[in-house]
Amino acid sequence: MRGAMGKLHHRVACTALVDAYTELSRLVSTLDETDFPRASRCAGWTVGDVLFHVLLDAQRALVTFGTPASTPPTADYISYWRDWANHRSEAAAAAHARFVRIGASAYADPRALAAQWHETAQAVLRFASVMPGSDHVATQGYSLTVTDFLATLAVEATVHHLDMLLELPGRPQPRPGPIELTVDVLDALLGDVDVRPAWDDLTWLLKGTGRLPLTPAEARGLGAVANRFPLLG
Template sequence: MRAPERGALPLWLATTLGRAYGRVTEVVQGLSDEDFARPTRCSGMAVGPLLVHLLYDAERALAAFASPSAAAPDRDFVSYWKDFPPHPGGEDETAFVRTVASAYRRPSDGLVRHWRELSEAAVRAAAFALVDKDQRIETQGHVLRVQDFVATLIVEATVHHLDLVVDLPDAPEPDYEALQVTARTLDGLFGPEAWDVIAWDTTTYVLKATGRLPLDDDDLDLLGTHASRLPLIG
């Protein structure tokens, strides 16, 4: 079965980012302090440390929007992810975000408030930066057009939203359009010769293509030699 047509990136990417970050806020804002110790799909990271990881991503976004570049882009929203191994970060990053998370005595208040302030500021900065479609920014040693960079932020927020809710059954789902941006990115990494055979719904596609769900025997038969290429990103 051919994968559904994803189409181009949304026209109003800052709005999509705002909804993606806003859904994360919806997930965490009603949690008790004890809930921040619940497990996620990220090995070694409970809800609190994973939210810290996302918080630092929003902070990195603010730094990037304030770091325009005159250089030619060397990555777009798809090729950006080729620099990241399937299991990034490792023990050092996990230990760091766990330490930072533990510093919030009441994560349901302080950590959530810090996340909301930084994420909302990043969305406002994205909206301002996207006024100039030719603007380029520097981040993590690469130069991207601003719209490509915002798309990477949407992917990060959407995948980690799915990580956060694994033990939170009443949590809201990620934004539909943010899921489509994530799937469009995975399409670009996987290529039509591979994803033409995929029969998964979009959320399952994101979870399996990023290694969050294991491939079963039917998946292996469906994908054939393409199965060895998964996960596409961590």
């Protein structure tokens, strides 16, 4: 998936984001009023809460596209997540979770939330299709190339797409491209290990993001590396 010198090709990142947002939108289109209150893989969050969280991420993307960075890149599509893992705060996560629950509950009709997601996602994809991949943008205290930023959006959407499916069997799944990109990110975050459990891609995504716990045998096989899980949130 990567191009020369370990860099992510802009077309790969852009296509992954298009696939991630398009398929997530297709999932959202299948939701009725009884689906939004269903549980998700994010502890304490409903399907509607997760959708609101991803909507916030898409809104942040629009701000980021309009915020040129004043410095060279300080992170790429891998180190962005590594820094999250190194600096994650339980207090900040709890505060954000509360904000999301309150924000999502403010929609009197969850279909309005779905409609806002659809129009915001389309706006993100329109901007993503015309911005040069080498441009530098600023977000959350980082400077990233547009290419790397698009990849972070695709990974976020893919993980949360899976979150929403917990009680929604038979609904649209993430497409292979975004799944492959997310697997690449998890592989890079894990690094070299003596024993890697024989996970399929979806299980790796759920284990690597803490949605499924490591079994005692998996933890023993990974050794000290197991203490770094979840690798990505």
